[in-house]
Amino acid sequence: MYVIRKLGFYLVAAWAAITLNFLIPRALPGSPVDAMLAKLALRGPVTDETRTSIEKMLGTDTDQSLAGQYLDYLAGLFRGDLGVSVTFFPGQVSQVIVDSLPWTLWLVGLSTVITFVLGVGIGAVAGWRRGTWLDALIPSTAVLQSIPYFWLALIFVYLFAVNLGWFPISGGYDVNLVRPAWDYPFIANATYYALLPALTIVLSSIGGWLLGMRNMMVSTLSEDYVLTAEAKGLSPVRTMITYAARNAVLPSLSGFAISLGFVVSGSIVVETVFSYPGIGFTMLQAVQNNDYALMQGLFLVITLSVLCANLLVDLMYGFLDPRTRAGH
Template sequence: MYLLRKLAFYLAAFWAAVTLNFLIPRLLPGNPVDILIGKLAQQGPVAPGTRDSLEMLLGSDTSESLWSQYVSYLSGLAKGDFGTSVTYFPAPVTDVIGQAIPWTLLLVGISTLLAFLLGVGLGAFAGWKRGTWVDSIIPATALLQSVPYFWLALVLVYFFAVNLGWFPLSGGYDVNSVRPGWSWEFIESAISYGTLPAITIVVSSIGGWLLGMRNMMVSTLSDDYVVTAEAKGLHPVRVMITYAARNAALPSVAGFAISLGFVVAGSIVTEQVFSYPGIGNAMLLAVSNNDYALMQGLFLVITIAVLVSNLLVDLFYGLIDPRTRTRN
């Protein structure tokens, strides 16, 4: 019953997100067909029937009713057809997303996971050692959370890329000497180009996880079951991990679900600073060019990622905290 309730809720949320994803771009000012015709006009005269052809191609036929457009939109989604991108015309939106999403998943996904694990682990240890020198460094690490992404990224680029030359300045890989593929040369190049953006994301986000876990750990250590475990003479490591950290990590796990879902969205500012070919960079270009089809596709992929990650973490949350499954 618990699983059915969760599935019903997320299915309803998915339908609402799909409907809003259809309506919002159509309520915004501007028309992608006008933008594309403007680009074509720069190259020469545009034929009279071009507008009708582009409206059919981009799914922007204003002669159809809103309901007919909605049905066509759902039919296209069921077939995996998100339309044609204006920014990367004539590439389909699915191709654009398919090329960008692996870069973001690897960069932002790994960086977010590392920041979470390091932050929660160090926060649990700092909370356990409250009042010591370990606990005194928490304010310094928490200060990193308030540092803007773009400022930290620019500082790291200046010192480690421009002055020291340890890392490449921008891009996802060396386009001059390496071809994309499952070769060690490409993987090594991608790691080299992705290290500095990953450090930016980890350093900027680890402070929040660390501070939140430390505070929850301090609060949990005063609970009766932890005091009882210590009074029984259990090993301190067992008390810290099994009794204190397991329960103190519950709010962090819930927060990690949200951040994990937005991994697909990427870090727009960081990707822009490093010219990284991920979802964030594609989204910024889509917004700049009023590319509604690409925006819809990106927003839908992000929505699905957020809903799926929250569902999985909700189920995992029920395993580590059985009290959540015993609602009346």
């Protein structure tokens, strides 16, 4: 019943997100039709027939009721049809997302996992050995959390890319390579281009995980079950991992779930500074071009990713802490 309740709740939340995703772009000022017509007008006069065709193509036909547009939108979702992108015309929104998503998952996803594992691991050890030199260093790492992404990214570009020449200034891969080859030379080159943006994300995010996990460990160490484990003569490592860290990490898992969900959105600032071809950079281009179809598709993917990540963590919570299933 616990799993069924959770699935039902998230299905309702997904339907609400899909509905809002349909309504919000239509309430914004401006029009994707006008944006596309402005581009076409540079090549010559635009007729009324052209405007009508573009309205139907983009799903904003003024002759159709809002309810009819909504039903067409839902039917398109089931077919995987998210519309046509103005920015990458005549490319489909779904294809644009498919092309951008692997880059963001590779950069932001891997960076988020590395940051979480390092932050939680080091934070757990620092909290277990409170009062040591490692514990004393934790508050200083929080300074990294206050540094703006774009400022740190620009500093790294100036130092490591411009002055030292260790890394490329921008891009996601060497343009002389065939894309996407997905062989070892291409993957190695893409990893090389992602190192500097990944370092920016890790250093900007790790301070919060370190401090949060350290504080939770200190609080958990005074719990009865930890004292009981120590009284039984269990090894310090087993007590730290099985009893203290397992319970202290639960609040961090919620934050990690949200972070994983927002991995799909990418890091707009970092991807923009490095001109990295991910979802974040694509989102910026969509906003600049009033590409509502592409923005709508990106928002939908981001929202559903966050919901799925939270669902997985809710189920994981029930496994790690049976108390959360009580009463269900």
